[in-house]
Amino acid sequence: MKKLSLTYASSCLLVIFLGFHTYIFAQKSEATGSEERTLSPYFVVLTENPDIDQMPLKSTSAEVNIAGVIADVKMRQVYINTGKKPLEALYVFPASTRAAVYAMQMQVGRRLIVAKVATKDQARERYEQAKAQGKTASLLEQERPNVFQMSVANIQPNDSIIVTMSYTELLVPEDGIYEFSYPTVVAPRYSTSIASFARANEKWIEQPYEQQGKAPSYTFDIKTRINAGIPIEEVSCSSHKTVITNEKDNSKLVKLDPAEKLGGNRDYIVRYRLAGNHTQSGLLTYEGKDENFFLLMLQPPKRVEETQIPPREFIFLIDASASMEGFPINVTKSLITNLLNGLRPTDYFNIMLFDNTHNFISPKPLAASQENIKTALNKIILRNAIGGTDLLPALRSAFNHNKQTDIAKTFVVITDGFVSLEKEAFDLIRNNLGEANLFSFGIGTSVNRYLIEGMAHMGMGEPFIATNEAEAVKAAEKFRKYIQTPLLTNVKVEFQGLQTYEVEPPTIPDVLAERPVLVFGKYKGKLQGSIKVTGKTGKGDFESVVNTALASTQNNQALRYLWARQKVKTLDDYNAVKLSWEQVEQILNIGLKYHLLTNYTSFVAIDSTINRQKQVASVNQALPLPQGVSNSAIGAQYRTNIVEVSSTNLNYNQSKSGGNTKRGSDGIRYALPDQTKLLGDSLVLSWDLVEDASYKNQIDKYEVQIYDLTEELLFKQSTPAKALIININKDKLAIHEHFIVKIIPLDKAGKPLINADNSEGISIHKLEAGQKNSLQSEVKTTFSTQKSWADKLFEVAKFFESQQLWVDAMNTYETASRTLKDRQKLKAEVLYQEFLERNNMSLK
Template sequence: MAEMNPIKVVSVALVFALSFLTSIHTGQGKRAGNGIAVGGIPGPALAEQGLPDTGDKTLSPYFFVKSEDSDVDRLPMKSTSAEVEIAGVIANVKVVQTYRNEGKRPIEAIYVFPASTRAAVSAMKMTIGERTVTAVIRKREEARRDYEQAKSQGKSASLLEQQRPNVFQMNVANIMPGDEIKTELTYNELLSPTEGVYEFVYPTVVGPRYSNQPAAGAPASEKWVQNPYLHEKEPPTYSFNITARLNAGLPIREITCPSHETAIRYEGQTRASVDLGANEKFGGNRDFVLKYRLSGESIDSGLLLYRGKDENFFLLTVQPPKRVVEAAIPAREYIFIVDVSGSMHGFPLEISKRLLTDLIGGLKPTDCFNVMLFSGDSTVMAERSVPASADNVRRAVEMIGRRQGGGGTELLPALKKALSLPRKEGVSRSMVIATDGFVTVEEEAFELIRSHIGDANFFPFGIGTSVNRMLIEGMARAGAGEPFVITRPDEAPAGAEKFRRYIQSPLLTNVKADFGAFGVYDVEPAGIPDVLAERPVVIFGKWRGEPSGKITVKGSTGAGEFAKTVDVGGSRPEEGNSVLKYLWARARITALTDRNQLRSDATRVGQITELGLKYGLLTSYTSFVAIDTLVRNQSGSDTVTQPLPLPQGVSDLAVGAPSPGLRMYKSMAAPRSAGRGEVSSRESAGSGRPQASPAREEKEKAPVKSDLRIAVRKVEVRGSLAETDVRSVVDSRAQEFLNCPEWSAGKHKPGIETIVIEWAVDRSGKVGNVRFVSSSKRLSAHLERCLIKIVKNWIFPSGGNKGTVVRVTIEY
């Protein structure tokens, strides 16, 4: 497979720049109030400025550009905070968003933000000065109508809508100059441990979604994709804070926060508090992850009961048996599907490379496998799966290692192509998907996977600091697999090992629940899936009469039959368990939504709507709306969409448009041609991405003028980061040095020379203090500046309490 040469990189960048200049000259690229967009200029940005929308653009995120109009506050979101209370296995979360208008004209603020896929949002209120308005739940279209009417009447109002189970949108109307408006929403979720570890995840930012859907025909529920973003490495324009209070009910063994710096205080054996570190004020660019383990590997399992006025609810958790490894593991086929699109460029793709190296390297010689890389197009290693021999494994690792990331994220064509690959009869097939999930085709992906449930099971790996967990968890649920999320390179080996254990020996199969004399109904899930991970079996439901009798959960293990019996009479209904009604309703809504994605049904839509209204929950078809009674604005307002930070480690390529001032991205490489023995498909014509003409493709295949090669000979690390993590980034990025003009133009004479460069990496992963330690040959000042500039653009994993010093020896 040919290496991407620097001439190609430069030529693609030049073509893109010329196209951009042409679009400005012809009036197709225009500066909008919140961003500048090229080719895929978002309709809302045009509409805000009264500019015409041609109607032939795709839904696209775009880069924020600060308006020169100081009368309008384009950054109304000032802070977001969360207070988390964890009692036993249930988390209660209160989220407060503060909006302030520091401009001179009234505004409407729009903010798109993420949430847990399991969040049951049950309340919202809006505070304006001393007045507080409690929101009410309405059918989605009714809530939107009431909000728009209040906005036009000059009343302050707020509207909370669900765009995806894990993506919400807040609209706040008529924020007057000098106003500070706070919105507060409350949600609950169930925490279920895996291998003895409880994990609470608070998502902080929605990553930019790739879509090839035309903007003109897109429904209103999809318009959120057209959101402005800041550039990579730019911190959020609003502050972030989170506190957590843990009452585990059992002795706590340890608490960790791998994502952020925190202060952890233990308050006795069963209680603790967690506060965000002082230097994490702008840490809202990655998921907040809190993990804790109970002493003695204990698991909080059993039966919780709640007796309501009209309905009673229960929650049953049963810990499965220990894993038994089969003596003889049958041969399997693995299809590794790897996202190499623009949003995966840099740090996320390096995690994928590390993960896939561990996964493929751990295959048995009796297994067979194939590798598919996808962005706007897709490339497979072979037309059919090959044996997991040492040569084939090395070939696959080299194929993955050469990719740098670029292009769109055409997930569906990749899945369809993978499912159509020839297969060996009688061999179990598993699909392993590595992606950040920054797409808008979640429902279509779930439907495709469910329709092939007998052909393969699916194990998605979410890669990055703010992955689309709805997609990752939904693909696993639809494909009878297990989801994984890998946020750092050092988590890749453990993730690969977990995957091997799950595949080789499921914990529990053929799982059934016998409720005996306990009068249950409306049980979720209707059927209990096989248990792959060391995670409790979780069952929600309602009950009638008196709580008595026994519940028995049965299943098959590698060592024989398993049965666990719970005495219902041993548990008492408690008022503090009232949250069970929300958790049950959320579980039922998820099940109905899953079935509706497979085959849309008006009856199910009605059932979801009814559940949202009855239990006061945010759903795709029900929204919260709060309206003040005072008329405060008589002059109209400007609508502004709050720009979001790119998730930590995600590059500008995820947005796919040049930044202001024609500043080109540090890597505008086009998707590379398939290497020898690989099979490639052209990028979809409807992808919304430019396709090269045949003449241009031939030109790009011209040989590189320089035969210069870069080799990393030594990496020395002092500080918090692991040498393997640093080495992974350096190895993958060192070839960028070839983009420096003196080297790319072939001015270097043949021979082996060395340079030693040193730099510092701060706790957020940013590079600084780059300097040359030594060089066997004198370098020009221009070349030194170019090499330093390249290193400063690298991003390393964050973490640790202190910085890291890196010294690298390079041969060229």
């Protein structure tokens, strides 16, 4: 087995990664050109090239049909190429955190292509192949539970491509009010990830944006039909101007006012109340071909006010970063004023303001006296919004602050949620919260609901959204009610005479808000028996029994998708950052079986027609800044939104940039190649020595050696210059995802002046003969079994790990990740991450 080079030896070594996008900079930021450049959004700079349509998305629209408690949404995107060159359009857009995306289709002229679901890698591979062949194709991928990316390839000049995505979601009333929210734009995210080493699911963060106040370049429309089955007393839309009309069968139709056609820069929110303050509850069922599904919605008891409430300590974490400048920070100040004024004199509080840094206003908790509250508010009111959103350090510091007190704690996080480390935040809360709880407030017109809802879920609290100061006042009042006493605790569900399985969620949290208890699941055999829900209230024991004979069985096909989405939510949305292979495989199987978009499954649609023009320009659709968000949310980075223009559709990025050096074992320091460019089909390398070597005058030429990551030699050529141009197609390098480049100085006789193989790490060829033979025998035995190639690789990797041969284990996992396909490739990547975590200290 060949050895993987992990460190720089006394040759000049460069790892080149294939497949990353390179950007054309109109104005460089300070980090540009440095390996320390982090992922970040940027302001779009449109070029004057009339051949390329830089804003191919022309309109987005949605049709929403609400039947009972289930909403079915058809989202429509229209792409038109007004330029002269074929395009690939990349568009990042949001959806509800509860959306179960179950279908996609693409219309090319009169041809309608229904998308197929596949594993994420498989769908991407089919899409890239179709793009290279000149076929029109579309690919829908999930980046976060509420963030998706649509890629549409080979949009020919003057062509119109229409892509439709369908999803369903459950509407759950709170205080008798139903709310449907439709996000329209993904807000810019703050990230500390290094761009060149970012994970694939992070790269969407580098999005182009329009300047503050500039309207979207595409139009927006939405209409919502509400058929609740019983009369609707009140309907309102707080976010947009609408026209509301009465329809047949007690339904309402909400249409967007034509004046709002550029209103795709904030969440669209419709709320409605049923006659008599009625809420729909009970049991919904669906008998499928192979499986039967149910959904229990049980209204909790009324709140019981406690007369004696023990004192509590409140720790408020307020986001004061640059994205909160202006409108959001003003709403926050209104909110915190109401929250503090609602504290009782027996309570204690402290406030942390965080951006790139974080500081408490007091070294210890303050009594909730009027004087202390007034002093705290004065400090907050004078604070301006600046800097980045370093949420994790702020949370960590808050959890570790003043841990000695015996008073019950409640943490309150107030933020717009414009960060990318959602799961890391969930993990931090899960592992550090202890007996406390956490509530979260999302401030703004396009908040990151995934983060806001997830933090509250992990903190056993409730999320709140405040899009304006009036809603901030209402949210503060709700918070005061929720924190005093829960509606229902120790909730248990018992199925009597009904054979159920795969019930979600596994446990029912305490009920704080006046919204139904939800239980999803499957059942076998006949629908019979009853479901009993028990718990504790402020007055004593609670019990409610639902007879299955009263279940609603009509038009509930969506339960199949809703159960699958709830299962994925349990497995993935709020779970650990690193999932086990068993968890990943479950999610994968659910996505494929139920035709559902997940983090590991995607939709792909491919037209059969091959277009003549195959040279494609990729364009990242620029997004508007959400209403009320200032330019400070992005900073001063400007670029074009043309991702790549290349006949080969290939781009190379260096894993290290020019100017970095490495000292070899012979004491000589070498510069890494300081230029790596793609010109047409050619890869351009250049390099230099940093310090004079004793053999400086002996160098006659340089030999360029290119290997794959198992050190199989792919290319070798010598040159007298300190540069080389390589044709990547002619020399068959384009098929490799990444490879290693070594620059070897040669003397006049053609002999190497340094040892190119002098690299660090344990390998088979460095072991003693006896141990070497033993290991080779073990590996040979494994590969002689009848198991699949993937299973053989996994067993060999585990064997090397057991022998503490870290480099060889890493080499085997790298080989698996590079050579395997589809599901096994994903498994290799998951097992590799588990290996790295298990052996972190040993590898160091």
